[in-house]
Amino acid sequence: MAKILMKGNEAIAEAAIQAGCQAFFGYPITPQNEIPAYFAKKMPKIGRTFLQAESEVAAINMIYGAAATGTRVMTSSSSPGVSLKQEGISYIAGSRLPCVIVNIMRGGPGLGGIQPSQSDYFQATKGGGHGDYHLVVFAPATLQEMADLTKLAFDVAEEYRVPAMILGDGILGQMMEPVEFSDYTPRPKADMSWAATGNDGSKPRSVINSLYMEPSELESMTRDLFATYGIIAERETLVEEYHCEGAEIIVAAYGTVARVVKSVIAQLDKEEGAPKVGLIRPITLWPFPAETFAKAAAQDSVQSFLTVEMSMGQMVEDVQLAVNGAKPVRFFGRTGGMVPTAKEIKDEILSICKGGAR
Amino acid sequence: MAKTFDRPKALTDKPFHYCPGCTHGIVHRLVAEAIDALGIQEKTIGVAPVGCAVFAYDYFDVDMLEAAHGRAPAVATGIKRVKPENIVFTYQGDGDLASIGTAEIVHAANRGENITVIFINNAIYGMTGGQMAPTTLIGQVTTTSPYGRDPKVAGYPLHVSEMLATTMGAAYIERVSVHDVPNIKKAGKAIEKAFRNQIEGKGFSMIEVLSTCPTNWGMAPVDALGWLKDNMIPQYPLGVYRDKEEEAKAQ
Numbered sequence: 001m002a003k004i005l006m007k008g009n010e011a012i013a014e015a016a017i018q019a020g021c022q023a024f025f026g027y028p029i030t031p032q033n034e035i036p037a038y039f040a041k042k043m044p045k046i047g048r049t050f051l052q053a054e055s056e057v058a059a060i061n062m063i064y065g066a067a068a069t070g071t072r073v074m075t076s077s078s079s080p081g082v083s084l085k086q087e088g089i090s091y092i093a094g095s096r097l098p099c100v101i102v103n104i105m106r107g108g109p110g111l112g113g114i115q116p117s118q119s120d121y122f123q124a125t126k127g128g129g130h131g132d133y134h135l136v137v138f139a140p141a142t143l144q145e146m147a148d149l150t151k152l153a154f155d156v157a158e159e160y161r162v163p164a165m166i167l168g169d170g171i172l173g174q175m176m177e178p179v180e181f182s183d184y185t186p187r188p189k190a191d192m193s194w195a196a197t198g199n200d201g202s203k204p205r206s207v208i209n210s211l212y213m214e215p216s217e218l219e220s221m222t223r224d225l226f227a228t229y230g231i232i233a234e235r236e237t238l239v240e241e242y243h244c245e246g247a248e249i250i251v252a253a254y255g256t257v258a259r260v261v262k263s264v265i266a267q268l269d270k271e272e273g274a275p276k277v278g279l280i281r282p283i284t285l286w287p288f289p290a291e292t293f294a295k296a297a298a299q300d301s302v303q304s305f306l307t308v309e310m311s312m313g314q315m316v317e318d319v320q321l322a323v324n325g326a327k328p329v330r331f332f333g334r335t336g337g338m339v340p341t342a343k344e345i346k347d348e349i350l351s352i353c354k355g356g357a358r
Numbered sequence: 359m360a361k362t363f364d365r366p367k368a369l370t371d372k373p374f375h376y377c378p379g380c381t382h383g384i385v386h387r388l389v390a391e392a393i394d395a396l397g398i399q400e401k402t403i404g405v406a407p408v409g410c411a412v413f414a415y416d417y418f419d420v421d422m423l424e425a426a427h428g429r430a431p432a433v434a435t436g437i438k439r440v441k442p443e444n445i446v447f448t449y450q451g452d453g454d455l456a457s458i459g460t461a462e463i464v465h466a467a468n469r470g471e472n473i474t475v476i477f478i479n480n481a482i483y484g485m486t487g488g489q490m491a492p493t494t495l496i497g498q499v500t501t502t503s504p505y506g507r508d509p510k511v512a513g514y515p516l517h518v519s520e521m522l523a524t525t526m527g528a529a530y531i532e533r534v535s536v537h538d539v540p541n542i543k544k545a546g547k548a549i550e551k552a553f554r555n556q557i558e559g560k561g562f563s564m565i566e567v568l569s570t571c572p573t574n575w576g577m578a579p580v581d582a583l584g585w586l587k588d589n590m591i592p593q594y595p596l597g598v599y600r601d602k603e604e605e606a607k608a609q
Binding site (some may be wrong): 012022023025049051053054055057058059061062064065066067068069071074086087088089126127131197198199200201205206207210211 | 368382399400401403405406413415419421422424426429432433434435436437438439440441444461462465474497519
């Protein structure tokens with residue numbers, strides 16, 4: 001299949017349709033509006049469901065209902081809207097339902113802005129809603145990854161009965177790049193016998209629920225959930241290591257920022273006497289590729305780490321935990337919708353070198 | 359001796375947790391009888407609320423979902439849109455439907471979602487211990503209106519059936535009561551009609567059921583039935599508020 005030039009938001013929607021997403025429920029918010037628009041145009045023509053909900057709260061609860069029937073479903077939003085969905089996401093996680101949630105991040109807190117940001121990292125990776133749970137969080141850096149990771153997200157969500165999130169930002173959502181749609185090989189169909197689809201008495205009835213009046217039962221359910229998270233961490237962690245061999249400084253960045261870092265590395269490669277810089281790019285933010293960072297920290301060549309984010313510093317805490325004091329971990333960020341430039345990142349790297357970290 | 363009275367098939371054998379004299383048990387039975395009468399047990403999916411009926415998923419012998427507080431109509435929408443062949447109902451109280459879930463119920467009605475909603479109005483929050491509901495009567499004493507509901511502070515009783523009847527999408531809206539046998543029979547018929555409407559694809563149907571809460575009203579069960587009749591019915595008149603089919607015939 002030929003490559004198609006499209007917007008990131010459209011690539012997510014098209015990939016979801018190809019992955020067999022039967023229903024989309026969402027509410028308008030910038031900068032993700034191309035996603036619902038794409039579904040609104042395509043879904044009725046192929047006998048599938050698009051519905052604009054009355055709110056993000058309603059949309060995520062429609063997802064809860066549809067996901068409970070074992071149907072592939074998706075919702076998308078942007079930061080303030082994703083905050084509204086947190087109640088429903090917590091119920092979905094607690095009820096062990098698979099679904100895909102897209103967050104095309106914009107600046108916050110509050111109404112924030114409509115420009116790209118990565119300041120929902122904590123919300124996405126640490127739970128977001130109430131209770132003990134995680135989402136599997138995919139962080140694409142290219143439009144190709146937006147398509148491929150969307151398909152993967154559906155498969156992973158169903159295989160483990162957990163909600164998965166695509167965490168992009170306004171740049172990735174709005175930019176255009178060529179996308180190839182035939183790259184992805186779907187996983188074998190998961191067991192969906194738990195789904196609520198009506199009961200003819202041939203099996204125990206399905207009760208989709210996250211309420212446990214006995215603390216011991218809730219604890220045991222939560223331990224089961226975390227046992228599943230352990231398996232996910234073992235099998236599904238994705239990370240890119242770029243130019244890390246013999247690097248003196250390792251930059252940690254994901255999504256849009258990782259692209260800027262790659263161009264910085266390309267520049268520095270050409271400069272005589274420039275420090276050797278590598279990039280570790282988490283592709284899953286949860287599970288976090290902590291082991292990759294720990295291994296890099298153990299390398300003699302590596303003097304220090306620099307985490308770059310479009311936030312005041314969120315992923316940097318996971319990098320610090322992974323590096324565990326073995327090497328210094330520094331942070332550089334822009335926030336509020338400001339995107340760090342290649343020059344800023346390069347200057348930051350050079351200032352670390354001047355500071356004697358080399 | 360032959361059995362002349364039995365549990366409906368659509369109810370499990372789990373004993374209800376409801377307080378003595380609470381009318382939830384009656385309404386559960388009416389819903390189950392309607393499911394039995396229409397022969398839809400195998401394809402029915404119910405959505406339980408947050409409130410006293412939170413454990414409804416233990417009592418209805420059909421596939422069940424437990425929704426977040428007030429979100430049952432959105433959850434039911436999600437089910438029905440992807441599984442139109444299933445019969446989907448929500449069972450919600452007045453805190454759930456008339457307070458925190460007003461957006462979800464209004465828009466489900468206005469979209470004409472082909473679902474059945476059973477709305478229990480007992481003018482108080484039961485599960486949390488007797489707080490003021492949007493449906494609490496003026497002057498009614500609750501733990502959060504200890505001097506009686508004062509409209510200057512807390513507004514007025516919300517008339518959900520009347521409000522939803524103004525939406526273009528609602529197909530059938532009726533308010534019934536379960537304070538005596540003739541009214542229980544009427545309520546049963548209304549609930550069955552609300553399910554039949556869905557089978558026939560007529561769209562959104564809601565039955566508001568005036569109910570008692572002897573525990574939180576601080577009354578003996580029989581007194582509570584009398585209080586419902588004397589105080590709630592004048593505020594919440596019984597009857598059909600919307601019947602799209604009849605309206606079409608009349609035109």
